[in-house]
Amino acid sequence: MARKKIQFETIRLKVPVKPEDLVGLKIGTVVYLDGVIYTAREGVYKKLLENGHPLPEGLTDLSNANFHCSPAASINADGSYNVGGVTATASFRFSHWMADWFKLSNAKLILGKGGMPVQDYLDLFVPVGAIYLTTVGYGTGALLGRGIKSVRQVYWLEELGNAQAMWVFEVENFGPFLVESDLDGNSLFEQHGKLINANLDKLYEGLKAPALSRFGETDDRKDELI
Amino acid sequence: MIKQNQIEQAAYQIMAKAAIDIPEDYRRGIENMAKWEEGELSCFVLQTMMDNWDAASEDRRPMCADTGLPRFYVKIGNEAKLESGFVGLEAALRSATARATQDIPLRPNRVHPLWRTDHNNNIGINAPEIDWSFEPEADWIDITTVHKGGLFGTDYRMLFPGDGIDGIKRFFLDTLIAFGKRGLACQPAIVGVGLGGSKDTTMVLGKQAACLRVVGNRNPDPKVAELELELKKLGNSIGMGAMGFVGTSMVADCHIEVGFTHTGGMPMSVHTFCLSSRRATVRISARGKTEYRGDPQWFTPYMRRESIEWPEKKYSSKQSG
Known part of the structure; x- marks a missing residue:
């Protein structure tokens, strides 16, 4: 039985986004982006937030979309860039930098893998009017690669390496992403996680526990490990 | 005699095939899952992934930008002759990794665990890993690369x-x-x-x-x-x-x-x-002919060491006699 292709509500957003663009945007909506986005992850956060290095001049006017990712890219002999694709990396690891990052960068879109804990949305995202967009399947590197029209600038490439440098991309029809958190801090992952958790006790019913337990940080399977 | 540059070229090719073309068996598996998946968002993800694999193959770009830790599995026929020996084979795999990283391009993921030094070529201390295995009565070598997050x-x-x-x-x-x-x-x-x-x-x-x-x-x-x-x-x-x-x-x-x-x-x-399960295999024959395939055929009876001696017939004939 061949399934029909599922169509979800889909919108395009122009980056930098304006505050009103995000109003009413529902979790689970499919999003494509046009404009300028930049990558920033632990290398950039450390450099700017811990070592106090300033943001590249003009970046905040150009873009307010921070993608947690690194590209599959190389530098040609003539100094131009060859970008194959981009794939997100898990965002929860960057949680402790986000409060300062929002202050410094004025970012309104955080793009990445797997979202962040709901408490982060409530404490950090909602107060500054930011939302989180997750990539789909986490491996749509080729589709996202198609949406990159050019490399506008790369910062700290020598110092941080390809994977950790800040890449500034011009993008068109760049996606798909799913709205994971909205302006109220609702989370798609949290909603689905709750539904799945309801089934877990039944799943383990009748399976006896191993003889040797493990020290651990949690023994509740309903917990998340992030 | 299998030449070092044949190995290097073939390894370079499988690096590209693994990164770009989803293996057939795996694609069929996911297509099948998508047919039965009733969770709408989950199904949407699978369909989007299949679109992504099409885009990767059409554009010849990597299906996933996270190269994972690219590595090799090598099976050497007991009768195979290598021009530059095992050390030469390893050198060829390292060279192919560095070239493929630049040309495909692949993300240079490999960094020093403490200093985070990145050579931008997926080569470093103890990287890439190579698992070695052998096959009785064969004169070919099989090389498989896996790019796994x-x-x-x-x-x-x-x-x-x-x-x-x-x-x-x-x-x-x-x-x-x-x-x-x-x-x-x-x-x-x-x-x-x-x-x-x-x-x-x-x-x-x-x-x-x-x-x-x-x-x-x-x-x-x-x-x-x-x-x-x-x-x-x-x-x-x-x-x-x-x-x-x-x-x-x-x-x-x-x-x-x-x-x-x-x-x-x-x-x-x-x-x-990974959802983007990236692997590709090449067999290089004794005459240097290359054949590419999706199935690594890694777990042969010899690989699983199912008998005491090898070939198995020696042992079983003693037993039955």
Whole structure:
């Protein structure tokens, strides 16, 4: 039985986004982006937030979309860039930098893998009017690669390496992403996680526990490990 | 005589094939899962992934920008002759990795664990890993590359014989659920289970089971094969699908590899390959002819060391006589 292709509500957003663009945007909506986005992850956060290095001049006017990712890219002999694709990396690891990052960068879109804990949305995202967009399947590197029209600038490439440098991309029809958190801090992952958790006790019913337990940080399977 | 530059060229080609073209067996497995997936978001994810694989093949660009930790599995025929020996073979694989990283391009993922030094070529101290194996009465070499993400979805536990199948099922579920939330493990994927050996053997067997056996392949031991299917079904009954959304798509297939272990123990590992399961194999014949394929054919009877001596017939003839 061949399934029909599922169509979800889909919108395009122009980056930098304006505050009103995000109003009413529902979790689970499919999003494509046009404009300028930049990558920033632990290398950039450390450099700017811990070592106090300033943001590249003009970046905040150009873009307010921070993608947690690194590209599959190389530098040609003539100094131009060859970008194959981009794939997100898990965002929860960057949680402790986000409060300062929002202050410094004025970012309104955080793009990445797997979202962040709901408490982060409530404490950090909602107060500054930011939302989180997750990539789909986490491996749509080729589709996202198609949406990159050019490399506008790369910062700290020598110092941080390809994977950790800040890449500034011009993008068109760049996606798909799913709205994971909205302006109220609702989370798609949290909603689905709750539904799945309801089934877990039944799943383990009748399976006896191993003889040797493990020290651990949690023994509740309903917990998340992030 | 197999020449070093033939090995280098062939290894370069499989690096590109692995990065760009999803293996056929795996694609069919995911297509099949998408047909039955009733969770709408989970199904949307699978359909989008298939679009992504089409885009990768059409554009000749990597399907996933996370190169993972690109590595090699080499099987050398006992009669194969290498122009530059094993050291030359390894040099060819390192050179192919660096060239492919620049040309495809691949993300240079490999960094020093402490200083985070990146040579921008996926080469470094103890990297890329090469697993070596041999094959009796063959004069070819097989080289497989695997590009597997490595941050989530893998775990190890020492179980004991008394824990039985229940213990295996529980740890299997624990690993899938823990890393499946929010889809950190990039499921659905082929899940490999290592059982037995010493701790390092358990880890290696589970990893190879996930990465080097194709969807639909079964362990030759009928009871182990049955357990593979049981674990697959169990994983797909969690209620979780792609990206940790409500659904049923967790395990594209389950492969178990076993090794004789300590009489008191039953160590177990679980390895989740990627939703973009990237692998490609080439065979280089004694005359230097290259044949590319998707199935690594890694677990031969010799590989599993199913008898005391090799070839097996020597031992079995003594036994029957």
